[in-house]
Structure formats: structure tokens, C-alpha cells
Amino acid sequence: xxxxxxxxxxxxxxxKDVARYAGVSTAVVSYVVNGGPKKVAPATEAKVQDxxxxxxxxxxxxxxxxxxxxxxxxxxxxPDNTNPFYSLLAHAVEDAAAELGYALLLTNSAGNLAKERRxxxxxxxxxxxxxxxxxxxxxxxxVDLESAEIPSVLLSHSDSQAEVTSMGVDLVEGARIAVEHLxxxxxxxxGLAMGTTTGxxxxxxxxxxLKALADAGLPEGxxxxxxxxxEGGYAAGKRLLASAQRPSAIFASSDLQAVGLLRALHEAGLxxxxxxxxxxxxxxxEAEYSWPPLTTVEQPVRExxxxxxRALVGADRGEPPRHRVFPTRLLVRQSCGCP
Amino acid sequence: xxxxxxxxxxxxxxxKDVARYAGVSTAVVSYVVNGGPKKVAPATEAKVQDxxxxxxxxxxxxxxxxxxxxxxxxxxxxPDNTNPFYSLLAHAVEDAAAELGYALLLTNSAGNLAKERRxxxxxxxxxxxxxxxxxxxxxxxxVDLESAEIPSVLLSHSDSQAEVTSMGVDLVEGARIAVEHLxxxxxxxxGLAMGTTTGxxxxxxxxxxLKALADAGLPEGxxxxxxxxxEGGYAAGKRLLASAQRPSAIFASSDLQAVGLLRALHEAGLxxxxxxxxxxxxxxxEAEYSWPPLTTVEQPVRExxxxxxRALVGADRGEPPRHRVFPTRLLVRQSCGCP
DNA sequence: TCTGATCCTTGAGTCGATTCAGTGTTCCAT
DNA sequence: ATGGAACACTGAATCGACTCAAGGATCAGA
Numbered sequence: 001x002x003x004x005x006x007x008x009x010x011x012x013x014x015x016k017d018v019a020r021y022a023g024v025s026t027a028v029v030s031y032v033v034n035g036g037p038k039k040v041a042p043a044t045e046a047k048v049q050d051x052x053x054x055x056x057x058x059x060x061x062x063x064x065x066x067x068x069x070x071x072x073x074x075x076x077x078x079p080d081n082t083n084p085f086y087s088l089l090a091h092a093v094e095d096a097a098a099e100l101g102y103a104l105l106l107t108n109s110a111g112n113l114a115k116e117r118r119x120x121x122x123x124x125x126x127x128x129x130x131x132x133x134x135x136x137x138x139x140x141x142x143v144d145l146e147s148a149e150i151p152s153v154l155l156s157h158s159d160s161q162a163e164v165t166s167m168g169v170d171l172v173e174g175a176r177i178a179v180e181h182l183x184x185x186x187x188x189x190x191g192l193a194m195g196t197t198t199g200x201x202x203x204x205x206x207x208x209x210l211k212a213l214a215d216a217g218l219p220e221g222x223x224x225x226x227x228x229x230x231e232g233g234y235a236a237g238k239r240l241l242a243s244a245q246r247p248s249a250i251f252a253s254s255d256l257q258a259v260g261l262l263r264a265l266h267e268a269g270l271x272x273x274x275x276x277x278x279x280x281x282x283x284x285x286e287a288e289y290s291w292p293p294l295t296t297v298e299q300p301v302r303e304x305x306x307x308x309x310r311a312l313v314g315a316d317r318g319e320p321p322r323h324r325v326f327p328t329r330l331l332v333r334q335s336c337g338c339p
Numbered sequence: 340x341x342x343x344x345x346x347x348x349x350x351x352x353x354x355k356d357v358a359r360y361a362g363v364s365t366a367v368v369s370y371v372v373n374g375g376p377k378k379v380a381p382a383t384e385a386k387v388q389d390x391x392x393x394x395x396x397x398x399x400x401x402x403x404x405x406x407x408x409x410x411x412x413x414x415x416x417x418p419d420n421t422n423p424f425y426s427l428l429a430h431a432v433e434d435a436a437a438e439l440g441y442a443l444l445l446t447n448s449a450g451n452l453a454k455e456r457r458x459x460x461x462x463x464x465x466x467x468x469x470x471x472x473x474x475x476x477x478x479x480x481x482v483d484l485e486s487a488e489i490p491s492v493l494l495s496h497s498d499s500q501a502e503v504t505s506m507g508v509d510l511v512e513g514a515r516i517a518v519e520h521l522x523x524x525x526x527x528x529x530g531l532a533m534g535t536t537t538g539x540x541x542x543x544x545x546x547x548x549l550k551a552l553a554d555a556g557l558p559e560g561x562x563x564x565x566x567x568x569x570e571g572g573y574a575a576g577k578r579l580l581a582s583a584q585r586p587s588a589i590f591a592s593s594d595l596q597a598v599g600l601l602r603a604l605h606e607a608g609l610x611x612x613x614x615x616x617x618x619x620x621x622x623x624x625e626a627e628y629s630w631p632p633l634t635t636v637e638q639p640v641r642e643x644x645x646x647x648x649r650a651l652v653g654a655d656r657g658e659p660p661r662h663r664v665f666p667t668r669l670l671v672r673q674s675c676g677c678p
Numbered sequence: 679t680c681t682g683a684t685c686c687t688t689g690a691g692t693c694g695a696t697t698c699a700g701t702g703t704t705c706c707a708t
Numbered sequence: 709a710t711g712g713a714a715c716a717c718t719g720a721a722t723c724g725a726c727t728c729a730a731g732g733a734t735c736a737g738a
Binding site for chain 1: 397398399400401402404405410412419420421423426427429430433434437442443444445446447460461462463464465466569598599601602605624625627628629630631632
């Protein structure tokens with residue numbers, strides 16, 4: 001008769017196996033594992049812990065989720081994890097979630113509304129305890145869907161929707177300081193490389209640009225609209241260079257666009273900031289390692305991510321929905337013309 | 340007496356509610372939902388579908404996972420989702436998984452072995468059907484742990500470990516062509532900005548560099564070792580510039596390092612490729628939008644990710660473990676000195 | 679030694695979906 | 709008309725963990 005090592009037995013180890021091995025009932029195992037209100041005798045606890053170790057027992061999350069109605073998982077919907085802004089966001093959300101014992105289900109929506117909706121449905125079916133929605137497009141529809149299903153928070157949205165908790169920065173003010181900085185260097189013709197937004201109203205960044213211009217008594221500079229991507233920025237840059245009155249400074253509405261813009265400028269043999277100064281928005285690493293390093297408006301992504309997770313499954317859970325505005329900060333580097 | 344709209348009732352809708360509403364048994368609902376082997380009469384099916392729609396029923400994934408022993412979820416362990424190489428990988432894995440109806444649990448290990456181990460354990464407890472392990476550090480230990488628990492595949496590893504399926508490129512050959520290209524431009528002193536690896540043996544990229552040098556009858560150039568990051572590349576660049584015999588060309592072992600290297604070069608007032616030519620490894624977008632655009636060795640990340648997912652939960656499931664080598668390709672741009 | 683309080687531990691039901699064995703129809707062939 | 713195959717559907721057990729009500733042991737005080 002061969003004695004199988006207990007740990008090498010077939011199939012997953014269940015709480016029942018542990019109970020049998022430790023010579024107690026399954027309930028005790030639960031109490032030991034979860035540290036419930038019931039007290040377990042130290043000796044018993046030791047036996048159970050031993051059994052757990054020897055058997056290599058690991059609780060079945062599915063069963064736990066079924067019984068508890070919570071999967072200890074949160075979902076994240078981003079347009080594109082390849083975009084450094086979102087990849088940082090995903091990382092930060094994962095960190096914050098892990099801190100609280102939650103896992104992160106990542107989905108990419110490609111900025112596609114239908115796909116986004118499908119992703120949310122999918123997450124809901126998987127019993128996530130909450131979802132963080134980081135979307136470029138803003139559809140009240142989505143929010144309804146969302147909030148009806150599961151707790152959710154919107155990230156990086158300035159629209160203060162009363163119905164849902166959201167985290168974002170003041171886009172208008174952020175853009176304003178970036179453009180104001182350009183104006184303070186003496187620029188009179190400041191262009192805008194703007195990302196296309198779906199809403200009817202102009203994006204806050206465009207308003208901020210306008211505001212800074214007005215504040216400084218400057219005329220409205222040329223605008224080029226394109227996607228919030230490197231390619232978009234590149235195209236916008238080319239158009240801006242070809243415009244009737246070429247600007248001496250350009251504000252790009254995202255770092256990614258600024259990177260593309262920089263390429264267009266370099267290709268045209270222009271020096272930055274010598275010939276054209278540039279500032280942008282987001283504060284991602286890309287901006288730090290571009291050439292020249294970009295002066296950019298930093299969004300506190302990690303803080304926003306943490307706050308989002310806290311609102312979903314952490315200390316701030318259950319608080320009434322509200323829009324939280326996070327402070328931005330101008331990261332002065334070299335693309336603006338500062339020494 | 341108020342008649343509550345069925346859909347507005349409290350609590351989640353279960354299969355039981357649907358069954359009651361449709362006037363059938365719960366088993367039938369299952370058959371309708373899953374299209375099992377049993378046939379359901381069209382009329383009955385319609386009734387059930389109707390009930391599902393009206394009630395807004397959505398199957399509980401936890402219960403399903405418990406019963407089926409599969410969560411239709413796969414896990415991904417990357418060192419840092421903020422690194423463009425890994426964020427692309429994560430995106431690609433998510434796409435491939437979604438294609439097959441699987442969701443993606445993302446975890447970051449920070450290149451920390453203990454954390455990585457914890458993440459894997461965590462994923463295992465969550466009943467993932469497989470995990471994709473993209474790790475810089477290579478620990479056989481991990482593999483054991485892994486494969487004992489759940490099907491897994493290693494990504495981007497050249498070590499052909501018989502025990503686990505893995506996907507990777509031929510680092511030696513990839514590096515070789517990048518350095519050979521530099522040599523073909525007439526460079527005699529080619530330096531290396533190498534990432535630090537944990538293994539005892541040199542990383543394949545270093546071997547490739549050596550091989551290309553030997554093939555071309557060139558002497559060994561200066562080496563600077565640092566982290567696989569922008570900062571690391573920057574530091575390596577500074578050291579390389581300060582070395583006794585400054586190289587006229589440098590091969591960086593990753594795009595990220597190349598970006599940092601470029602910064603060091605720019606700061607030193609050197610022109611690329613005029614004063615110093617550069618090539619690197621990975622083929623990420625960062626390399627395309629740097630200035631100048633980097634000539635780099637492309638890794639087919641999407642293909643590798645798809646293959647990994649297929650091996651885990653797709654068509655290739657169950658095939659015997661093997662190491663698949665994917666082809667690399669030199670993306671010629673401007674940093675090498677090509678016109 | 680008996681009583682009652684204090685502690686531990688157990689049994690059994692539950693969460694929601696799956697699936698198999700079995701019941702009751704229908705319908706065709708003989 | 710009848711046997712039986714084909715078909716549509718039902719009932720109940722099951723997956724693993726949680727938890728409440730209840731049972732048993734232990735110990736102090738009298």
C-alpha cells in the first residue's frame with residue numbers, strides 16, 4: 001500500500017480536506033481563515049494552520065464570491081492601455097486595488113462606445129465590486145447603465161455629473177496656465193493642437209487656451225484639431241506650420257500630441273523652443289524624455305486613481321456622489337523656452 | 340396596491356426568477372442560455388429569452404465559475420504596465436483573451452520576485468484558467484509554482500525550458516542584426532548600453548552584440564550596464580560618453596534605454612546619427628516618435644501575445660510545452676545613419 | 679457534586695448555475 | 709391500437725465557502 005503524500009493528491013484542496021486533516025469541522029477552518037467573531041482555541045488554530053500549510057490549501061475565490069456576493073475585484077475600462085496616460089492610470093489603479101486586496105480586471109474599449117458598453121456589461125456579469133471608467137467619450141447613457149449595475153466612478157472627467165462620483169482636474173485652468181506661461185515668454189501668436197472630442201461643447205483645454213489668450217489681450221491663434229495621439233499631433237503640427245500666420249508657440253492638448261508635434265517641428269528643421277515654443281498637457285513620462293523635454297501640465301494620475309478606488313471599495317465607499325477636482329501643476333522644462 | 344415593475348425589483352435577478360417568469364424550470368433557462376446539447380422548443384426558447392430581456396437577467400459569473408471550475412479569466416503578470424513594451428503586451432493579451440470570451444486580470448510585479456510570487460498565488464486563488472508570465476527575472480522556482488497551480492506560459496523568454504510553454508524572440512540574432520547594421524555603416528567602435536539581468540549568463544542581447552562584433556572583426560566596444568529604463572539608458576549614455584574611447588555608435592538593449600540614451604546625447608550637444616549612431620531593441624512606438632526616430636529590432640508582441648493566449652485557453656491548449664521563437668525584424672529609421 | 683456560564687465546535691442551509699437521470703408527451707411504424 | 713423511439717422538460721444533487729443556531733465540553737463557584 002502506497003502512502004500518497006497529502007500535498008500531491010489530485011484535484012484542488014478544499015476546506016473539507018483541511019478540516020478532515022486537522023480533525024475539525026469545516027466551520028472551524030472558515031473561522032481560522034477569516035478570523036470571524038467566533039474564537040478558535042489556539043491549539044485548534046495551530047492544527048488548522050498546519051493542515052493548510054501541509055495541504056497547500058487556497059480558498060476558492062469563486063465559491064467565496066458566490067456566497068459573499070463580492071468578487072473582491074474591480075474593473076477598469078480605458079480606451080487604450082497603450083496610451084501612456086492610461087497605462088499609468090491602470091498601473092495606479094492596480095496598485096491601489098491590490099493594497100485593499102482587490103484584483104483588477106482590465107478592458108480596452110478603443111474609444112468605441114459599443115465596445116465600452118459591452119465591456120461594462122461583461123464586468124458587471126463578472127460580479128466586480130466596482131468599475132473605474134476612464135473614457136474620452138462622455139455618454140450619459142453609459143453612466144446610467146453603469147450606475148444601475150454596479151458602483152462606479154468616472155475618471156478624468158471635468159463634467160460634474162451629480163449622479164456619479166468622478167475624479168478629474170480643472171482642464172480649463174490647467175490649459176490656461178500652460179498658455180499663460182507661453183504668453184509670459186512674450187509670444188503673441190499662440191496656436192493650439194487640439195484633440196477631437198465628441199461632446200458638443202468645446203473641451204476645457206480649448207476654453208483654457210482661449211481664456212489665457214483673452215487675459216493676455218492676445219488674438220486667437222490658429223487651431224488644428226486631430227486625434228489625441230502621436231499621429232494626430234504630428235498631423236496637427238504640419239497643418240499649424242502651413243497656416244497663414246505660423247504661430248511662434250503652440251499648446252498641445254496632450255503629451256502624446258506634443259510628441260507628434262515635436263516630430264513635425266524637427267522634420268521642418270525648426271528648433272524648439274528657439275523657433276517655436278511648446279507646452280502640453282498630462283505630465284506623462286513621455287514628456288520628460290522627449291527632446292527637448294516638454295513643459296507640461298501635470299495631472300495627479302496616481303492620486304486620482306487612488307481616490308477612485310477608495311470611493312469604490314475603500315474608506316470612502318458609500319459617500320454621496322460628487323465630482324472631485326484635483327490640482328494640476330505646471331512642470332517647467334525646456335520646450336517652453338525657460339533656460 | 341402598487342404593482343412593482345418586474346425589472347425594478349430588489350436584488351439581482353437569478354435564473355430562478357427567469358424560470359418562474361417564463362413558466363419553465365431552471366434547467367431550461369440554463370439550456371437556453373448555454374445552448375447545451377438538449378434541445379429546447381422554439382416557443383419555449385422565445386418565452387425564456389423574453390423573460391431574460393424583461394427581467395434584465397445576467398448570469399452570475401461566480402456561480403458559473405464555481406460549478407464549472409473555470410472563471411473564463413486569465414491572469415497576466417508584468418513587471419510594470421507603465422513600460423510601453425508591457426503596456427502593449429497587456430493590450431494585446433487583453434484583445435486576444437476577449438476574442439475568446441476571457442477577461443484579463445492584470446498584476447504588476449515591479450520586477451520584484453516576492454511580489455511576483457504573491458501575484459501568481461493570488462491569481463491561482465481566483466481560479467484563473469491560465470496565466471501569462473512576462474517577467475524580466477527568471478526563476479525556475481516560479482515556473483514550478485506556476486505550472487503546479489495553473490496552466491501558464493512564459494513570455495519573452497529565450498530560455499527554452501522544457502517544462503513550460505514559452506514565447507520569445509531570438510535575442511542573440513536580433514541584437515546581432517542591429518549591431519551588424521551599425522557596423523555596415525562603417526562604425527569601428529560600437530558600444531553597448533545593456534540592461535542588468537539577474538541570471539548568471541549574459542543576456543542574449545549582449546551575446547548578439549559580441550557576435551556581430553566578432554563577425555565584423557571589430558574589437559569589443561565599451562559597455563555600460565544599467566536598468567532597463569529611460570533613466571538607466573540616460574545614465575548608461577553618460578558613462579559611455581565619458582569612457583576612454585568614446586564609441587561612434589551605440590546599441591541599446593531596449594527602446595526605453597535608447598530614449599534615455601538619446602537624451603544624454605542631446606544634452607552633450609551631440610547629433611544623432613551624425614556624431615553617434617544608435618540602434619535599439621523592442622520596436623515600440625516610443626522608438627518611432629523619438630528624435631531622431633530609432634532604428635530598432637522589432638519584437639512581434641501582438642503575435643506572441645496571441646500565441647500565448649491560444650496556448651492557454653484557445654486552439655493550442657493542451658499541446659505539449661515548447662518554446663516558440665518568433666522572428667524579429669530590423670525597423671530601419673534614422674538613428675542609425677541611414678538616409 | 680451540581681449549576682450555570684463561558685468557550686469551542688459542529689451541522690446544515692445557502693449562494694446561483696450546471697447537468698444528469700428520469701418523467702411525461704408526442705408521433706411514427708407496425 | 710400499441711410498442712417504443714424521439715423529444716421537451718423537470719427535479720435534485722453538486723461545486724466550495726460562509727454562518728447561524730445549537731450542541732458539547734470545561735471550569736468556577738457554591
